[in-house]
Amino acid sequence: MARRDQDQGPRPSADTGCRAGCGACCIAPSISSPIPGMPDGKPQGVRCAQLDVDNLCRLFGDPRRPAVCLAFDYDPELCGNNRDQAMALIAALEVNT
Numbered sequence: 001m002a003r004r005d006q007d008q009g010p011r012p013s014a015d016t017g018c019r020a021g022c023g024a025c026c027i028a029p030s031i032s033s034p035i036p037g038m039p040d041g042k043p044q045g046v047r048c049a050q051l052d053v054d055n056l057c058r059l060f061g062d063p064r065r066p067a068v069c070l071a072f073d074y075d076p077e078l079c080g081n082n083r084d085q086a087m088a089l090i091a092a093l094e095v096n097t
């Protein structure tokens with residue numbers, strides 16, 4: 001969930017350290033809230049239906065975007081040094097919580 005704009009939620013930003021085109025937090029964790037195209041949310045490790053080919057969210061500024069996505073922010077301990085690390089760290093967090 002890379003952050004472009006504080007109001008829009010995760011999008012790539014040099015200010016936050018979020019990596020452009022990462023998308024790990026839109027794949028690795030489960031989301032229990034309904035998402036357009038995924039009315040029951042999404043399971044862990046499944047790509048969100050709203051993640052585009054550039055690994056950016058199609059729902060920025062859209063009220064249908066889950067609140068959990070708005071709340072998520074770049075965290076160096078969770079996002080690691082690259083996308084593979086982010087996928088592993090987020091998946092591990094999910095298993096351990």
Ligand code: SF4
Nearest residue numbers: 026048050051057069
């Ligand atoms: S709705 Fe957008 S921000 Fe939320 S998981 Fe899907 S692609 Fe990512």
